[in-house]
Amino acid sequence: MNPDLHAWANNLSQLHLEIWLRLARGVHDRHAPARHPTLATVTQDGKPQARTVVLRAVNTLAGTLDIHTDLRSSKVQQLQATPYAAVHVWDASAHLQLRLDVGVTVLTGIDVAAIWAAVPEGSKLSYGSTPAPGQSIAQALAYTNTPDAKHFAVLRLSVQTIDALHLGANHRRARFDRLDDWAGEWLAP
Amino acid sequence: MNPDLHAWANNLSQLHLEIWLRLARGVHDRHAPARHPTLATVTQDGKPQARTVVLRAVNTLAGTLDIHTDLRSSKVQQLQATPYAAVHVWDASAHLQLRLDVGVTVLTGIDVAAIWAAVPEGSKLSYGSTPAPGQSIAQALAYTNTPDAKHFAVLRLSVQTIDALHLGANHRRARFDRLDDWAGEWLAP
Numbered sequence: 001m002n003p004d005l006h007a008w009a010n011n012l013s014q015l016h017l018e019i020w021l022r023l024a025r026g027v028h029d030r031h032a033p034a035r036h037p038t039l040a041t042v043t044q045d046g047k048p049q050a051r052t053v054v055l056r057a058v059n060t061l062a063g064t065l066d067i068h069t070d071l072r073s074s075k076v077q078q079l080q081a082t083p084y085a086a087v088h089v090w091d092a093s094a095h096l097q098l099r100l101d102v103g104v105t106v107l108t109g110i111d112v113a114a115i116w117a118a119v120p121e122g123s124k125l126s127y128g129s130t131p132a133p134g135q136s137i138a139q140a141l142a143y144t145n146t147p148d149a150k151h152f153a154v155l156r157l158s159v160q161t162i163d164a165l166h167l168g169a170n171h172r173r174a175r176f177d178r179l180d181d182w183a184g185e186w187l188a189p
Numbered sequence: 190m191n192p193d194l195h196a197w198a199n200n201l202s203q204l205h206l207e208i209w210l211r212l213a214r215g216v217h218d219r220h221a222p223a224r225h226p227t228l229a230t231v232t233q234d235g236k237p238q239a240r241t242v243v244l245r246a247v248n249t250l251a252g253t254l255d256i257h258t259d260l261r262s263s264k265v266q267q268l269q270a271t272p273y274a275a276v277h278v279w280d281a282s283a284h285l286q287l288r289l290d291v292g293v294t295v296l297t298g299i300d301v302a303a304i305w306a307a308v309p310e311g312s313k314l315s316y317g318s319t320p321a322p323g324q325s326i327a328q329a330l331a332y333t334n335t336p337d338a339k340h341f342a343v344l345r346l347s348v349q350t351i352d353a354l355h356l357g358a359n360h361r362r363a364r365f366d367r368l369d370d371w372a373g374e375w376l377a378p
Contacts, residue, residue, distance in 0.1 A: 038277050038279075040227075040238065042235060047231065047290065048230055048237050048274060050275040050277040052277070052279050086239040101238075129377050135376060135377045137376060138375070140199065140363075172330070189322060
C-alpha cells in the first residue's frame, strides 16, 4: 500500500474527520460502504442479533445517525428493552473498520410525520407488510405490502464511542469517546 | 433481475444447501463474502458489540464454524460470560443476507495445538501483540507482535438457527432451526 494513500490514518483528529465524512457519504451515495451498516442489538433473553440496515441520515454536529424501520420488527422490541446498539461498517477501499457504540431512541407518530412525508412512495411499501415482519407464512410470497404510517419508526442513534481499525503495512487502531470531546487515543490493534 | 438466476431461493431445501455452500466457500476463497462475517457478542454489562472476523473452517455435517482470535481480546471475555453470538453475512452477488444464531465454545491450549501448527508463520503474528489488543498506547505504532501459542484461541460456533433474506423483485425470507432438523419455514420479510 502507498503509505501516503491513507495519510488521514496517521493523525487522530484527521482520522476522526475522515470517519464522519465516510459516514455522511453513506446517506447520499448508495454505493458507499456506510450506506449499509450492520446493526447489532440484544434480545430480551440477553443474546446478540445483527442485521443489515440502511443509513438514512447523519447529523455530524449532534453525532447522530438515523435508521428507518417497521415499528413491529424484532429489533424495535429489542431496543425498547435494551436501548443500546453497535454499528459496524467495513470500508474496503479505505481499509477501515468502524465500530460505533450508540444509544437508541425509537421515534414514532407525530415525531416522524415530516420524515415519513419525505419517504419515496415505493419505499413506503417497506412499512406495511401483512403479516408483520418475521411472522411464519405458508408460502414464500404469502404476504402483502400496503404503506402504513403507523408502522413507520425512526431509530435515532446517538454515537457514544467510535473504535476505528485501519489495516495497512502496520495496523492502526483508535478510540474516540463523546465524553472526551472526541479527542481520541491510540489502541494496540 | 432474471427470475431464474437465483432459483435456489424458491425452495427451502435448496436454499439451505446454498447457504452452507456459500459459507464453506468463505474458508477457501478470500474474495467470498462469507470470508469476513460480522460477529456480534454481548458485553458483561449487556450491550452489543460487533466486529469483522475471518472464517477459518466450516463443518457442514456438525453445523459449526471456526474463528481464530487472540485469547486476550474483549470478544473472548464477552463470550466466556455470555457464550452466544450472532454471525452476519451480506452476499451482494447472491442478494442474500445470512443471520446465524450460534453457541460458542472457546478452545485453547492442547485442544488447538494441531490448528496452531497449521497457521502460516506470518499469520501467527496476529496472536502475540504487546500490549494486548485494545490497550491504550501513546503512539499509533507503539506495539510489537511476537507469535505466542498461549494467546491463540479458536472460537467454535455451533449454528442453532439461520435466518436468510433474499432480495429480489419479491423478497423471500426463511428460517432454519437445528432443533427442527433444518427443515425450514418461510417468514414474512
